[in-house]
Amino acid sequence: MDWLNDFTPHPTLSSDPLPALMLTHLKSWGIISLIGNDAKSYLQGQVTCDVVQLPQDQSTFGAHCDAKGKVWAAFRLFHHQAGYALFEPKSAIEKQLAELKKYAIFSKVDIIESHDILLGLFGEQAQAMIDSLTTTGGDVRQLNNGGSAVKIDEQRWLLVLDPQAAETLVNQIEALKVEEALWRLYDIQAALPIIEQVEQNEHIPQAINLQALNGISFKKGCYTGQETVARAKYRGINKRAMYIVKGHTDSDIGEETSLERAVGENWRGAGKLMAYYRFNDGETLGLVVLPNNLEAETALRLASQPQATWTIQALPYSLDDDE
Structure with missing residues (x-):
């Protein structure tokens, strides 16, 4: 896939305006995919966010915790290809995937690391470009090639595509192709948690601000680590x-x-x-x-x-x- 080498560094000063439309390959990010009749109920019992109430055209932050309420992964959850996708740093996936699969043998759900290509479209013209690529509204949109477009914030969209569709888009789109460092800058400015492998099992969800990002539901049923998360809210232990x-x-x-x-x-x-x-x-x-x-x-x-x-x-x- 030589076309993935088209993304180059974009040196910038802190006073420089950023390009109006950029595209990057999110090579340090990955997706865990859950598909099957029990995907919704199984995930509901594993994560902090409310999977049952998530509309098809919306995404939500969430966390997957251990029994002590420490975070294995902080992710963005959305509907994707008849199932669910968890978008998170690639380095966190190995450990989290093993933990997420622990009790799946008792449910009708397949849990795998996706091989889709992840592209980030961002800049002040990103919304207009997404509108030209899709025919529906909402913050999660299905693309004509079977992929998904997921709104991250007012100037950023995540594109989840198979390799052929990704190559076609990269070759055709009129956007500056940059390395993913600038995408990380936007994450930092928006104060979105980034839990890499080295940070796993270090923090409870409130310590990485997930309550402020609507990534914790205190009204849903039980999930792994819920007792600690609830105590942090109602007893002020965080x-x-x-x-x-x-x-x-x-x-x-x-x-x-x-x-x-x-x-x-x-x-x-x-x-x-x-x-x-x-x-x-x-x-x-x-x-x-x-x-x-x-x-x-x-x-x-x-x-x-x-x-x-x-x-x-x-x-x-x-x-x-x-x-």
Whole structure:
């Protein structure tokens, strides 16, 4: 599939406007597919979101937890090809898939990692392009080639296509073909949780703000980890939340993602960046789970580059969970 090599880096400064229409191959993302007569009921008993109430033309955030309420995966769930699809980082799929299949032997459901190609269409002209490719409305639309288009936010759509349909679209569409780093920038700016393999079983759903993203139903029936999730809401036991942070880096961070926070004249460990994006001028944005009682003015720094101070940024949504 040589056409997948058409996606190239798009260097940008923090002050630069982004292109109006971009297309990227989401190679670090994947999909778990559930198909079968019991797919709905089985998934309903496994995840935090309400699968039963999900309309065909909508998607929802959700999480799959272990028995202690720690997150195996945070995903976007939607109807796809007579079943359901969970869109999440590819690195999380191996462990989560094994956990999700544990009790499936007793249900009529096939649970597999999909081989569909995932493309991201984004920019201020993305909505108009999607409207030209589809004949229906809604935030989840079926494409003529059998794929799905899923709205992520006002400027982003996920396209789930078989390889032939994906190749045709990439060759025909009038959009700047970029590597997926810019897609991650949009995720960070929108404060959407990104649980990679290294973050699995580290956080409860509220610590990654899923209640603020309508990814937890407190009205549905039982599911794995529900007791912990309910206690976090009704007894206030959750002491952490996910924040956007901004700072300057002299070079790429790589795997040195540990942040420290100022405590008087000293510095203490605060957490690790779960995702970040570095502009060409060194300005860097990231997502990190921190204590939720920190003052907004708390100074942070990257442990590997302590010369620059980082700051906590305003979230694009409220952390209240009033459901």
